[in-house]
Amino acid sequence: MRHDTIDMSLVKVDPNNPRKVFSEKSIENLAKSLKVEGLIHQIEVDGDYVIIVGELRYRAAKLLGWTKIGVTINDGSLPPYERLRRQMAENLQQSGAKGGGESMNAVDTAKAWASLYELKTGEKYEPGSHLFETGRGIKGPFLQIAEEVGVSKENVWQYLNLLSQPKYVVEDLLKGRPRTYYREADMAPDGVKEKIKEKIAAGDYDSRDQISRDVAISKKIPDFSVMELERQKAKESSFSNKILNIIANLGLSLEKQPLSQIDDLREKELIKNQLIWIKSKIEDYLGSERSVQAEEGE
Numbered sequence: 001m002r003h004d005t006i007d008m009s010l011v012k013v014d015p016n017n018p019r020k021v022f023s024e025k026s027i028e029n030l031a032k033s034l035k036v037e038g039l040i041h042q043i044e045v046d047g048d049y050v051i052i053v054g055e056l057r058y059r060a061a062k063l064l065g066w067t068k069i070g071v072t073i074n075d076g077s078l079p080p081y082e083r084l085r086r087q088m089a090e091n092l093q094q095s096g097a098k099g100g101g102e103s104m105n106a107v108d109t110a111k112a113w114a115s116l117y118e119l120k121t122g123e124k125y126e127p128g129s130h131l132f133e134t135g136r137g138i139k140g141p142f143l144q145i146a147e148e149v150g151v152s153k154e155n156v157w158q159y160l161n162l163l164s165q166p167k168y169v170v171e172d173l174l175k176g177r178p179r180t181y182y183r184e185a186d187m188a189p190d191g192v193k194e195k196i197k198e199k200i201a202a203g204d205y206d207s208r209d210q211i212s213r214d215v216a217i218s219k220k221i222p223d224f225s226v227m228e229l230e231r232q233k234a235k236e237s238s239f240s241n242k243i244l245n246i247i248a249n250l251g252l253s254l255e256k257q258p259l260s261q262i263d264d265l266r267e268k269e270l271i272k273n274q275l276i277w278i279k280s281k282i283e284d285y286l287g288s289e290r291s292v293q294a295e296e297g298e
Helices: 024-037 055-063 080-095 106-121 141-149 153-162 167-174 179-185 190-201 208-220 222-229 238-256 265-297
Strands: 002-007 043-046 051-053 068-074
Touching: 024 055, 043 055, 051 055, 051 080, 080 106, 080 141, 106 141, 106 153, 106 167, 141 153, 153 167, 153 179, 167 179, 167 190, 179 190, 179 208, 190 208, 190 222, 208 222, 208 238, 222 238
Parallel strands: 043 068
Antiparallel strands: 002 068, 043 051
């Protein structure tokens, strides 16, 4: 290893870098940091000045119009597996969201784990293999790969599981949808899991909490979950959305805590009185429409 400062024009990006998606926001944020702090960690290049690690820093420096950049030159021969493993460690643990950057895209990460497996074993990775579905873990060479990169087995399992998702899910993840949205959907019963994923891809959910609630409803109140999944949340007015969310949350609460299981008599009476009051309000609410319809029919 040796250190040097070279012309930016000499630096080349690695076409095999596992990180394929670089958002403009990520580059701009890191550029702001470089402008103030300078290049704290040099980028690492091989003897041909092809970047091993540090492409995000290189892109940010290029945005700032730098003509020279500090590099660490790795003159040694780096086997493909070790090079990719080094790049994964950089992207997952060192770059991440530090310094205004963003984590590597979930699909890029998943594909990189599969590539590491293929380079290490010489065998093609088949989506879904080497996964313990019930134990949410990995087996075989992936155990060693996870240890070498320095991440948890659970983390590797979560990413590899993405490669088994439908094509529209993968495309949505590439657009930047958080992978945790689909991880939440996978907890739903088989009968509604696909519907929830379709709604995620359509942009019907604003947060992971909304997905969690629909998953919980689908487990507790199957009949109501069908109606909930017909909703187009993103297209509802804020007032309608508020009413529908309250109804869903009330349904979940009633299902979770049956009246017969409440021992405190005072609490039980309070809940009963409140529900009777709500029932009257619901009847008034529905009755108002019937009154209007009756007037229109006269």
